Amino acid sequence: MTTSPHITVLLNEGVEALAVKPDGIYVDGTFGRGGHSRAILAGLGAQGRLIAFDRDPTAVQAAGAVDHPGFEIIHAPFSSFREALDARSIGVVDGVLLDLGVSSPQLDEAERGMSFRFDAPLDMRMDTTRGTTAAEWLAEAPLAEITQVLREYGEERFAYEIAKALVAARATSPVETTGQLAALVEKAVRTREHGQHPATRTFQAIRIRVNQELEELSLILPQVVERLAPGGRLAVISFHSLEDRIVKRFMRDESRPPQLPARLPVRAADLPKPRLGLVGKAVRPSDAEVAANPRSRSAVLRIAQRMEC
Ligand SMILES: C[S@@+](CC[C@H](N)C(=O)[O-])C[C@H]1O[C@@H](n2cnc3c(N)ncnc32)[C@H](O)[C@@H]1O
Numbered sequence: 001m002t003t004s005p006h007i008t009v010l011l012n013e014g015v016e017a018l019a020v021k022p023d024g025i026y027v028d029g030t031f032g033r034g035g036h037s038r039a040i041l042a043g044l045g046a047q048g049r050l051i052a053f054d055r056d057p058t059a060v061q062a063a064g065a066v067d068h069p070g071f072e073i074i075h076a077p078f079s080s081f082r083e084a085l086d087a088r089s090i091g092v093v094d095g096v097l098l099d100l101g102v103s104s105p106q107l108d109e110a111e112r113g114m115s116f117r118f119d120a121p122l123d124m125r126m127d128t129t130r131g132t133t134a135a136e137w138l139a140e141a142p143l144a145e146i147t148q149v150l151r152e153y154g155e156e157r158f159a160y161e162i163a164k165a166l167v168a169a170r171a172t173s174p175v176e177t178t179g180q181l182a183a184l185v186e187k188a189v190r191t192r193e194h195g196q197h198p199a200t201r202t203f204q205a206i207r208i209r210v211n212q213e214l215e216e217l218s219l220i221l222p223q224v225v226e227r228l229a230p231g232g233r234l235a236v237i238s239f240h241s242l243e244d245r246i247v248k249r250f251m252r253d254e255s256r257p258p259q260l261p262a263r264l265p266v267r268a269a270d271l272p273k274p275r276l277g278l279v280g281k282a283v284r285p286s287d288a289e290v291a292a293n294p295r296s297r298s299a300v301l302r303i304a305q306r307m308e309c
Pocket of ligand 1: 216
């Protein structure tokens with residue numbers, strides 16, 4: 001089995017979005033293999049700080065190779081952002097980057113159980129030290145919950161058929177490997193999408209559920225707005241429409257004045273000011289980047305800046 005190194009997506013664009021100041025305090029919520037972190041650190045002076053998070057122990061181990069006095073890695077979900085800043089007596093930060101989803105090593109290491117390309121135990125956890133595995137979840141989840149997860153997180157047309165096949169199969173023997181899951185899904189999905197394995201949507205959906213990926217995102221965004229210094233930047237790279245929708249709506253809602261009922265006797269100047277301003281339009285990888293790294297093709301970077309209030 002070969003594991004590819006992680007190729008950082010939108011490396012320059014993601015770091016430029018933060019407009020790094022040498023003495024600033026930055027947060028990389030998704031260290032991965034440190035591509036963005038290293039580029040941020042290159043812009044920091046001796047007083048600058050970078051606090052990075054990753055919930056994957058192998059990413060945390062990789063962070064041990066980073067040599068910078070202002071760098072720290074935290075093995076925790078990024079939704080513990082506020083708690084981590086409080087624990088370090090950090091009031092506000094100058095920029096936060098989130099490069100969501102999974103890293104290439106997570107997808108390519110068979111034993112992580114995230115891919116139907118290898119037959120392996122059905123784990124799918126980013127943090128292999130805690131939480132429920134995909135096999136454990138599939139053993140217990142009711143039919144309706146499995147259907148809903150496949151429909152919402154995988155946008156899978158055959159969600160009910162797949163869920164029914166899973167529930168029937170587990171009544172005789174547990175579904176414990178990626179191979180078993182992929183075979184069951186292949187049988188239940190009646191049509192084929194061009195260039196896509198029939199289990200792609202199911203694997204994505206279960207991975208998102210196991211790692212609570214959308215909840216994590218919804219939890220961190222408001223914390224970041226509270227703790228960004230005026231002028232501080234939030235930059236988020238998403239890889240699918242479910243994540244991007246959350247980011248887009250959040251930034252939009254935070255960047256416009258509150259919507260009040262018409263004819264309310266309030267002057268515009270008396271309304272609370274929006275906390276964020278949008279910075280440019282959504283950024284997508286160039287053709288050259290997509291050609292060099294096909295995994296970048298669905299990436300979207302959105303940037304916002306904390307306003308003075
Ligand atoms: C796309 S990779 C980041 C790659 C990184 N920017 C680089 O250049 O190497 C995403 C990483 O974020 C981590 N991750 C995803 N969601 C997380 C969360 N809620 N909390 C902490 N880490 C998370 C994953 O374990 C993975 O290592």
